[in-house]
Amino acid sequence: MSDCIFCKIAEKKIPSKIVHEDDKTVAFDDVNPQAPTHVLVIPKRHVASLTEMNEVDAGLLGHLMLTGSKVAKLKGIAEGGYRFVINTGRNGGQTVFHLHLHILGGRPMHWPPG
Ligand code: 5GP
Ligand code: ZN
Numbered sequence: 001m002s003d004c005i006f007c008k009i010a011e012k013k014i015p016s017k018i019v020h021e022d023d024k025t026v027a028f029d030d031v032n033p034q035a036p037t038h039v040l041v042i043p044k045r046h047v048a049s050l051t052e053m054n055e056v057d058a059g060l061l062g063h064l065m066l067t068g069s070k071v072a073k074l075k076g077i078a079e080g081g082y083r084f085v086i087n088t089g090r091n092g093g094q095t096v097f098h099l100h101l102h103i104l105g106g107r108p109m110h111w112p113p114g
Contacts, residue, residue: 001046004097004098005096005098006040006100007046009026009028010026010042016029016031019039019071019074019075020041020067020070020071022067024043024060024063025041025043025044025063025064025067026041027039027040027041027042027067030102034104035104035106035107036105036106036107037076037077037082037103037104037105038102038103039068039071039075039103040100040102041064041071041101041103042100042101043064043099046098047098047099048099049088049089049094049097050088051089053099064099064101068084068103072103075103075105077103077106080106082104082105083102083103083104083105083109084101084102084103085102085104086099086100086102087102
């Protein structure tokens with residue numbers, strides 16, 4: 001989508017610190033990290049949020065999770081543990097409407113989240 005910031009990151013029209021890339025996803029450091037390690041994994045295809053995903057997207061969603069797990073290993077946080085977050089919609093706190101998986105680690109996480 002032409003006015004989507006994460007589409008532009010996926011197309012390398014906006015610079016980012018890319019951690020991992022394959023044919024379906026891009027993972028890059030969050031510009032405003034909330035933990036020592038904070039990476040976002042996005043599908044290259046524009047999808048506004050989890051709400052727009054259907055049964056046909058199960059493979060892509062699974063791939064997103066497995067890529068997140070791979071990124072956690074690459075970043076050296078897998079052993080200590082980490083957290084996946086997908087903020088969805090207004091009450092979910094979503095601010096960028098291109099589906100993204102947050103991977104947070106490098107410090108203990110709190111529960112419940114805010
Ligand atoms: P959300 O609140 O939608 O779940 O998360 C959006 C995330 O995208 C935020 O953590 C924010 O810091 C990050 N973000 C927003 N714009 C940019 C950008 O231009 N580059 C990068 N690397 N991260 C961004
Ligand atoms: Zn997009």
